[in-house]
Amino acid sequence: MLLNRKAFTLVEMLVALAVSSIVIIAAYASYDMVKTQYEKNIGIADMHTSGRAIMQIIERDIRMAGYEHRDSSGNKIFSTGITNQLVLSESNNVCCDGVSIIYDHSTDATGGVERRRHHLFSKRVPGKEGVEWIIWEQG
Numbered sequence: 001m002l003l004n005r006k007a008f009t010l011v012e013m014l015v016a017l018a019v020s021s022i023v024i025i026a027a028y029a030s031y032d033m034v035k036t037q038y039e040k041n042i043g044i045a046d047m048h049t050s051g052r053a054i055m056q057i058i059e060r061d062i063r064m065a066g067y068e069h070r071d072s073s074g075n076k077i078f079s080t081g082i083t084n085q086l087v088l089s090e091s092n093n094v095c096c097d098g099v100s101i102i103y104d105h106s107t108d109a110t111g112g113v114e115r116r117r118h119h120l121f122s123k124r125v126p127g128k129e130g131v132e133w134i135i136w137e138q139g
Contacts, residue, residue, distance in 0.1 A: 066102070
């Protein structure tokens with residue numbers, strides 16, 4: 001009596017293994033591409049967040065340019081007035097374009113005041129085209 005057994009041949013198994021390997025490799029390549037793009041998007045989002053924070057700091061400083069603090073009787077705290085409270089400097093693409101800002105700033109609730117001088121400038125990163133840093137100095 002002849003039994004009717006259902007089974008796969010070795011050739012069928014090898015073909016199935018090859019096809020499934022191709023599908024798995026394609027799925028991994030797709031996953032890796034999506035993961036790489038996701039990481040790039042996260043980096044860009046972080047860069048935009050940092051840029052917004054920097055712009056808020058610069059905006060605050062520029063709005064304060066030339067502010068001279070006065071005491072409760074209306075007298076200026078510092079005897080010398082602020083001259084050149086906002087100075088823009090352009091380097092004609094040589095080095096560093098910048099802005100210098102001077103203003104009075106209240107340091108605490110007891111009435112302490114300091115005169116702040118900030119210099120903001122951009123600097124190109126060597127070897128990286130189109131990349132600039134904004135540098136903030138207080139002096």
